[in-house]
Amino acid sequence: MFIELDLQSETPIYAQLVDQIVEGIASGALKPGDPLPSIRNLAEDLGINLHTVNKAYNLLKQEGFLQVHRKKGVIVQPDGMPGVTEAFEEKLRQQLRSLAAAAAVRGMTEETFAQESRSVYRDTITNRGGEQR
Template sequence: MLLEIDAQSQTPIYQQICHQLIIGIAKNKLKPGEMLPSVRQMADEIGVNMMTVSKAYTLLKSDGYILTDRRNGTKVAEKKSLDPLFQQRFLNDLELLLAEASIHQLSENKIQEEVKQIYKKFEQ
C-alpha cells in the first residue's frame, strides 16, 4: 500500500495518512480484515518518521478504523454502524464547511451536486 504524501502541504503528514486510509476503506480499496504494513514498513515505504505513522495508526485505532494486535499486526476493522458521537462530529464539521461555502457564495445546488459525485465514489 503506497500512500501519496505531500511534504509541502499544510495538512500534517499523520493526518494525510489518516485521510488516505479512511478514503481507501470507504472506496473498498482496503477491505475489512486486510493487513496493513507495520509502522516501520509504512514509514519506510512513504519516507517518513515512524512516530508519524504511529500517531496516524493510533488515531485510526481510537476511531475504530483499524485494529492492532501485537501478534497479528494491524488490519482494517469491519465497517461500523452509525455512532451518535460520530454523527455529532460530522454535523459540526459539516456546519463549518457549509458556513465557509456560504461565505464563498457556493450555491446549495452546486454543493448537492458535488456531494452526490463524491458519495458515488464510495458506493462502487
C-alpha cells in the same frame, strides 16, 4: 502502496495518513481483515518518522477502524466498522457547517453544494473493486 503525502500541506502528515487509509477502506481497496504494512515498513516506504505512522495507526485503532494484533500485525477491522455515532454526527455537522457557509458566501447554491457532496461521496466509494497498484 496507494498513499500519497503532501509534505508541504498544512494538514499534518499523520492526519493525511488517517484520511487516506479511511478513504482506502471506504473505496474497498482495503477490505475488512486486510493486512496493513507494518509501522516500520510504511514509515520507510513513505520516508517519514516511525512516530508519525504510529500516531496514525493508533488513532485509527481508537476509532475502531483497525485492529492491532501481536501476531497478524495491523489489519483492517474485521468485526464490523463502527456505525454513525452521536459524536460523529456532531463532528460531521460542524465541519459541514463551516464548508457550507464558505460555499454560500461565495455564491454556491444549495443545489450545487448538495450535488458536490453527493458526487464526492460517489467518487470516494466508486473506485471500489480493487486498484491496489
